[in-house]
Amino acid sequence: MILLFLALVCVLYFLVYIYYKHVYIFEKHLKCFPSPPDIPILGHALDFAFTDKGFLDVLMHYTRNYGDIVRVKTGPHRQLLLISNYNFFQFVLTNMKILKKSVEYRYFHNWLGTGLITSSGAKWKRHRQIITPTFHYKILEDFVDIFESNAKILVKKFESCSDSTSVDIFDLVNLCTLDIICESAMGTSVNAQLNSDSEYVQSVKNMLDIVIARVFSPIKMTDWTYFFTEDYRKEKKALKVIHSYTWNVIKRRQEFLKSEKNENHAGYQKRKAFLDLLLEANSNGEQLTLEEIREEVDTFMFAGHDTTGTGIAFILFCLANNAEEQAKVFMEQKQLFGDNFERPPTFQDLKNMKYLEMAIKESLRLYPPAPFYSRELDHDVLYEGTVLPKGLTLTLFSYALHRNPNYFPEPERFLPSRFQNYDGKMPFAFLPFSAGARNCIGQRFAMAEMKSVVSRILRSFELLPSIPSHELKLASQTILISSNGVRIRFRKRL
Template identity: 30%
Template structure:
């Protein structure tokens, strides 16, 4: 047999071997979600690793994550290209990871948000986060939160009036109304500006944020887009630069205006408390986040203008996470006409049933279904060790819907959060605002906002649906935040008292 023939046969055999090997792997993949493999044996493909498992759009991604959590209720290992990632769906592991100082760092997937959010609290390296968190925390204390209630109440009334156009009509989509109200709220309390997004019913800022979040997820599951050299030459990269430029120019203009206001107040000897806000209220100017940050910048030079913009942008993203939770309330209404509604901190604290409704909604529909961390040192987790540099994804969505920790998990039952029942709940099986030292700084802010707008709407209107879809049949997706695939709609009629 001549050398050419031998070489040809060798190549043919190699190709055949690769085809058979690839076919076997695909067969295993087909069986993977029917008959789980060992957590270390999920087949990977050359160059892309397990990225193929998450092909098919954001809805398919969430479904695969959910199924991985069911098949591997403790942990499993996957990889995106050459980057291994451990998916954790055990409250015990989630607790250890969230509490240990060895996993304060966010994992490499958050790097894709740093071009936009820089050193904001979500994306900042641990060393920067530690310092900035302490500086920002006072902006979310009880005094600051109290000063936000009046703004929330004003915007909630505007929201109710905007929805009145649908009174006694057919079902309408609620998301855009709640989304724009949330954006107005965070811009008012974080930046001290009246964006009037609800009045215009369209907001380029909100659209830019949504598109940037979508881009982050697309890049995270596409290892071939990880190198900046490649990503920056794609349409996604071009779009990202355009949206970031718009948002950053918006922030720069606000910072410039606020600096000028602070200088003017200083020159005129005027207190921020004596000035009317953009809604015509005498509303605690010092409690506006951006003004507090600018004072820190002036007093001790700790924060640059870029730092300030990063933190304000991050607050907007954090609110966007929780604004989606309000969309579901059309199916879970609360009305208590035993007293006149008044929006003080005391009255909000007394809305205990509403709080249980909100908490149960966040259990079934957590705003951030997964979060990522990185081990900065070897970390012992039961029978295995997370090596230094290992990326971890915490499957909050999977834990929240696990029958192991929540009886009849897809049943909507607010009484799960009665104090006596929740006291027996598995620790760290409920993490709507993450947990540990790097939890959500705006959790109390979000709860107050959700209570305020929900109470306002439900005090005035009765919300109904022509067809209530069971939780198990709701189609969900996520672009960093959880969303429903189909429009969230309901009918609205005036409440007869």
């Protein structure tokens, strides 16, 4: 009897504790923020489970109807603030105490370990310091010919469909950017464009699908139920392929760096891949273990391919559907290349592509490859007099921020010239690469790559709208996609 009584007290105590930690504290501090109608325990979870429109549409619906700071209850345990407010973005991104990523990022751990994207605390800080110099302008110059040679293969692919009335460019562009990042990060080629069936390419694709499925599926979210799913087995298989590829490359590059005959070593060029720079940093006493290097190389492979792929696909779509803007970008190419469109661009050429840069920025504003990114509070934080409790997720919804007419008049229009006088004026209104300490370390690389590939394509083709005209159906996976593809048409330039 006493035991039963004690057990009852324990259960009661546990329930009160859960109520206090997950309901009362949040209710007390966050009631000032507007929130859509919800149901007990599940909160707004059903809005996401039963939408036929997708996650992105639900978030946009909340923002349109409840404002630029919305309180969302994604389940019994979790609450988030959905933020598209300028001051709040600035507050979060400049606060050195809000650096921890939200729990969703843990689904990447089996693949990326705790590389830059997923790590936090002392490990993240140390790695960021060691890796930052590898993205210096001087080093990026070496990658220009990788961009050009892979863009040429993409042009060949487009040539084969230049009579077509409508081509879905999304996957083709993504294979190109996978080749580019593989060569830049590891110094090897997976030939994704020429061999999209390769085991490595398929495994990377599978991992992206599996991770996103875990974010949204209640069964796959929890490790012990995920263990019984087909995806668990698929993940194990894919990771075996990906990790053994990365390990093999690391071992080969390590041996090469040790070898005396660097200069004349057949098969290797003088250009250094990111991996070489990390291995060198290691031998200079910076102390990244080989496992940590593996994590970072896989992180580059993940972070550096479908982001730029999406970015390029959407800018091509924007130019195809805005003939006047395309003409301006093309004019700039003519000024730089004269009649010699076959000349490979130099790094200085890329810097001089100012109008193309504005067009890419405008496309990133409308179609940010990372439409939101999140932080989790590991302690209470005070924001404009309100306590934001520990455990709260802050979701920075850059897609909605970019479409706020207060910051960008006529937000739905593609107007590259708005970036002519933009820089520096409102630094927290345009954030495709995030900002502050955890901003995108690869943004200069990404911008150079996107310019280079788009320039190569524009020098080869006039881009036209597809027939019939194509309306994008935007949706959010690990990145922004269009669920019905990104369709345009090509006309070869003579």
